Amino acid sequence: EVQLVESGGGVVRPGGSLRLSCAASGFTFDDYGMSWVRQAPGKGLEWVSGIHWNDGSAGYADSVKGRFTISRDNAKNSLYLQMNSLRAEDTALYHCARWGAKRGWSGVDYWGQGTLVTVSS
Amino acid sequence: DIQMTQSPSTLSASVGDRVTITCRASQSVSVSLAWYQQKPGKAPKFLIYKASSLESGVPSRFSGSGSGTEFTLAISSLQPDDFATYYCQQYNTYPWTFGQGTKVEIK
Numbered sequence: 001e002v003q004l005v006e007s008g009g010g011v012v013r014p015g016g017s018l019r020l021s022c023a024a025s026g027f028t029f030d031d032y033g034m035s036w037v038r039q040a041p042g043k044g045l046e047w048v049s050g051i052h053w054n055d056g057s058a059g060y061a062d063s064v065k066g067r068f069t070i071s072r073d074n075a076k077n078s079l080y081l082q083m084n085s086l087r088a089e090d091t092a093l094y095h096c097a098r099w100g101a102k103r104g105w106s107g108v109d110y111w112g113q114g115t116l117v118t119v120s121s
Numbered sequence: 122d123i124q125m126t127q128s129p130s131t132l133s134a135s136v137g138d139r140v141t142i143t144c145r146a147s148q149s150v151s152v153s154l155a156w157y158q159q160k161p162g163k164a165p166k167f168l169i170y171k172a173s174s175l176e177s178g179v180p181s182r183f184s185g186s187g188s189g190t191e192f193t194l195a196i197s198s199l200q201p202d203d204f205a206t207y208y209c210q211q212y213n214t215y216p217w218t219f220g221q222g223t224k225v226e227i228k
Contacts, residue, residue: 035217045157045165045208047217059215062122100155100170105212107155109176111164 002026002110004096009115016086020115022079022096030054030074033099035108036081038092038117048094049081053103063089086119093117123147123211127220133228138199142223144192144209153213156185156194159222160205168207169194199225 008020020036035050049070051058058070069082079096093114100109124147134140144154152172157165167176169185172192182197196203204227209220 044206044222045159045210045219047210047219050215050217059217061216095164099212100167100176105153107157107167107170107210107212108165109167109170113164 002098004098004110004112006094006096006112006115009094009117011118011120012086013121014087014119016119017082017084018086018117020081020083020094020096020117022112024077024079024096024098027098029072029077031102033105034070034072034079035097035099036070036079037095037097037108037111038090039095039114040089040092043092046092050099051079053099083117086117088119091117091119122216123150123214123218125209125211125218125220127207127209127223129223130221131224131226133226134199135228136199136201138228140196140199140225142194142207142209142225144187144194144220146190146192146211149189150211150213152188153211154185154187154192155210155212156183157208157210158203158205159208165208196225 003025005023036048051070067085071080095114096112097108098110100106154172156169159165173185206222206224
């Protein structure tokens with residue numbers, strides 16, 4: 001059974017940093033690209049970042065480019081999101097998500113339940 | 122960035138109705154288009170990939186079509202479990218982008 005379990009969320013002041021983690025299990029982690037997707041309270045889905053299954057190449061939403069860094073450790077079956085210079089508008093539930101195609105590009109077929117990030121003074 | 126625009130934003134329908142949701146891209150995404158269903162308090166559910174391929178386990182009343190810049194999600198006969206918010210997403214070009222969502226409500 002595929003499982004994605006996020007951790008690392010919390011309350012942080014504007015300008016602060018957080019590192020989110022996602023522990024993956026139930027599949028061969030280095031066969032799949034991964035993404036972070038967030039959802040602010042009462043709002044729609046926003047794709048944040050994605051990373052290739054093994055070459056480390058990544059993409060970012062314009063709203064987070066230069067502030068957030070996605071990474072993965074295939075030996076630990078883990079995905080990360082380093083978030084710096086946090087702003088109030090980064091407040092959201094952050095989901096770890098698996099691309100739906102083995103060694104290919106696709107939409108997201110599995111989602112974690114999310115970790116809540118609140119940026120507030 | 123590629124903008125994804127869904128219409129309508131809200132749709133009121135009855136059980137048994139056929140409903141369609143449109144998703145337009147600001148530039149071609151080929152067939153790199155996915156559809157999701159989300160219910161309150163839950164993670165999204167993957168419905169369709171590659172514009173028209175049904176994800177395993179998704180009921181056949183759901184179908185997707187389109188290519189390039191215009192796409193459609195259709196539900197052939199709306200069931201009580203289908204009242205939810207639906208999102209399209211392009212994965213052709215970074216940054217990937219979602220539509221703003223379409224809420225399907227009970228009429």
